[in-house]
Amino acid sequence: MKNILEEIVDRKRVEVEFSKKDLPIEKLKDFQYYGRSTNSINSSLLDETKTGIISEFKRSSPSLGSINGNASLETVIRAYDTFGASGISVLTDHQFFGGSSQDLIKARSLTNLPLLRKDFIVDPYQIYESKAWGADVILLITAVLTEYEIENYAELAQNLGLSVLLEIHNEDELPKNLINSINIIGVNNRNLKDFKVDVNTSIKLYEKINPAYLRISESGISSVDTIKSLKELGYNGFLIGECFMKEKSPERAFKQFVDELKG
Template identity: 50%
Template sequence: MKDILAEIVAHKQVEVAARKQVRSIAELEQAPAFKRTPLSLSSFLKDPAKTGIIAEFKRRSPSKGLINGNVTVQEVTTAYTRYGASGLSVLTDEKYFGGSADDLQQARSFNNIPILRKDFMIDEYQIIEAKAIGADVILLIAECLSAAEVARLAQFANNLGLEVLMEVHGESQLEKATQHVQMVGVNNRDLTTFKVNFNRSCELAPKIPADKCKVAESGISDPAAIATLKQAGFQGFLIGEHFMRQENPARAFEQFVADVKAAEKVS
């Protein structure tokens, strides 16, 4: 099967080079959001009063095509916040996921919880851009970055006050987690084939460095799975497609949270 991740990264290099010509770093640094103090997602994930869920706004994906084209950023993200999301994840990749910087800026204007810029980060310019549009956290995908690149980009992000979620797909990638990485996410979806293996999170959990906040990503659709993942040591749960593919993502999230709470009372 074609390596989708390699294709996306190659396109991202061209895209970022083009954006640098349109908007300078100096201009980004003048954006009002650049001056705000970012929120700490790792702290929100550890807050027992919240769900630990990082709820995602995603219109489409390379593997599924259009997921939901009928809902607005405002109605979905404000419901996520209202019903206890610990953070928001907003796709800003346009070509493959149908997202935009404007989606994140809208989410920021309506919500006061941490926001992850979900994109394929390969350049410091994107990190400056992330802060300028109101993000609090960036994603670094270990699969497409060398250890040196992760270290450089993570430190750069921290210097701007942003936290870093480093996403891994296998044990060998854990060694890329530096002191500037606050959270390690285990993606249950193989980014080259887009198939899901839910057991991956539980297998890798004990091997994630103890000082990192643990986040399980992708393939989580059963409220009972949250309890299992918590027992494995996870504090964060990145969920997007499950809510977004419902006709009413806001109501789906509300029901999911209610079911999680009910399952925890039983256990």
């Protein structure tokens, strides 16, 4: 029996094959944002005037089902921008997370902050998509890619001007050698096979990560105290979504969280 991650990846491969036929790479290059210069997520995460938070817009997830189907993308993105996010993550997977390419394209028109395309990248085609849709950063998930794919996809992204966030879940998934085309290592505190969350995963793995990479903690962060502890440890950033999106007013929740963080 397949776990949820395997189901998502299998579905994603089917979607990509359809997209390749429907919209070849040469057509993607005609998109409005394909030729734009991208914004540096590294610079934004290291900017001390910002929070270090990559705040996320998502409507649903396999673990929770519907999170906030009525949230206004425009309102939430503008709030993330206004109140101090270092970057914004936008889910583009539709079947499992309720996102779309249009969410990312719309977000690009609303902010100059670095945008992370949050999806399950299993084919180089999706990297061209990400560039065309206005992303500055792509996510590569170690659990679904080979070492060869990671290196090649990261190099392609770099050639397109995109930054790369490599997501790991355990020590075995760390790159064996330094990969210069990877900008950030993200420790996902959520196990993608069973969706259990343990923030201690970030604590355990911090020292194992090559300091040449920026380091961020992802998932399961819902308190300012957790951020302060992880900052003291040395983490450069924090990917947070459900903490804000599950609230009736994600924009207000984000502002209140940042106000408390700045204290």
